[in-house]
Amino acid sequence: MEQAKPRTVSTxxxxxxxxxxxxxxxxxxxxxxxxxxxxxxxLAMYALIIAGLVGAFxxxxxxxxxxxxxxxxxxxxxxxxxxxxxxxxxxxxxxLMVTAFILVLSAHGVHGLLAVLDDYFTGRLTRRWFRNVIIxxxxxxxxxxxxxxxxx
Numbered sequence: 708m709e710q711a712k713p714r715t716v717s718t719x720x721x722x723x724x725x726x727x728x729x730x731x732x733x734x735x736x737x738x739x740x741x742x743x744x745x746x747x748x749x750l751a752m753y754a755l756i757i758a759g760l761v762g763a764f765x766x767x768x769x770x771x772x773x774x775x776x777x778x779x780x781x782x783x784x785x786x787x788x789x790x791x792x793x794x795x796x797x798x799x800x801x802x803l804m805v806t807a808f809i810l811v812l813s814a815h816g817v818h819g820l821l822a823v824l825d826d827y828f829t830g831r832l833t834r835r836w837f838r839n840v841i842i843x844x845x846x847x848x849x850x851x852x853x854x855x856x857x858x859x
Contacts, residue, residue, distance in 0.1 A: 741818060748815040755808045762800065802856055809852050817845045 733739070763777045821838060828834045 741822075745815065745818060748811050748818075751811045752808065752815065755804060755811070759804055759808075762804070805856055806853060809856070810849065813845060813849055813852075817841060 767773065767777050820841060824837055824841075825834060828837060
């Protein structure tokens with residue numbers, strides 16, 4: 708008598724049948740890496756936002772600013788009226804944090820966009836063409852953004 712094989716189809720909570728693959732058969736492939744990247748990049752965005760707020764509050768404690776001033780300087784950075792520009796570490800640190808945030812944010816968004824478009828475009832050539840256009844736009848837009856951040 709043969710032993711029963713493990714079931715790969717089970718019934719979910721809604722009564723639908725679901726497929727389950729054992730972990731050993733799933734492997735470690737590109738899709739798993741991108742699944743982890745999506746989750747980790749979202750956590751990195753939250754961490755950068757929190758670090759930026761903590762840095763802004765630290766800088767406001769040194770300059771006597773309030774939250775309204777910090778938000779105004781964040782959205783309208785005029786160095787002549789911004790007392791944060793007097794802090795020598797604020798400029799390079801802010802540029803590094805904004806650069807990290809923009810790169811993580813844009814890569815996270817491009818990955819999400821490509822994942823959605825892969826569901827809609829079935830042709831291999833169409834997928835490749837749109838993938839190349841989106842990645843080229845990603846590179847050009849990031850180059851313009853980084854140039855703007857580091858030269859102004």
